[in-house]
Amino acid sequence: MKKKKPLRVPVTNGLKDIYAMDMHTAYQAACMGCFSVDTFGRLAAAISVVRSALEQKHTRIEGAIETLDAAITTLLAVRYRGDTTDVWEITESERPSVMAGIDMAEQCIGTLDVALLALTADMLLSSVSGLQA
Numbered sequence: 001m002k003k004k005k006p007l008r009v010p011v012t013n014g015l016k017d018i019y020a021m022d023m024h025t026a027y028q029a030a031c032m033g034c035f036s037v038d039t040f041g042r043l044a045a046a047i048s049v050v051r052s053a054l055e056q057k058h059t060r061i062e063g064a065i066e067t068l069d070a071a072i073t074t075l076l077a078v079r080y081r082g083d084t085t086d087v088w089e090i091t092e093s094e095r096p097s098v099m100a101g102i103d104m105a106e107q108c109i110g111t112l113d114v115a116l117l118a119l120t121a122d123m124l125l126s127s128v129s130g131l132q133a
Helices: 013-031 037-056 064-085 095-111 114-128
Strands: none
Touching: 013 037, 013 095, 037 064, 037 095, 037 114, 064 095
């Protein structure tokens, strides 16, 4: 008997829009000087979930993981500054890296499925909050 493949629910335009809004709204807030720990968190979470899901899927999209890693490295520097100075901003020199990460996340999200994104988000949330996944 042939083994059935699990049902794959593709990411819909609505879900893509939610991720895009989280990333672009936070990025625009940073550019306008209205960046906060909350908006930073939405941006970092969206990019991190897509990056981790792509890694789990063993993506073959050239440069995707590297581009997202560069954006995450930049966001780690932003977080460090924000945590130590309470000034949350993405500097002019950091913006290209973050924008490249946002663009790559938007390009790649359609290759993922809803369950993988949800499980990845739960896993990352659990690891950040100190719970076991």
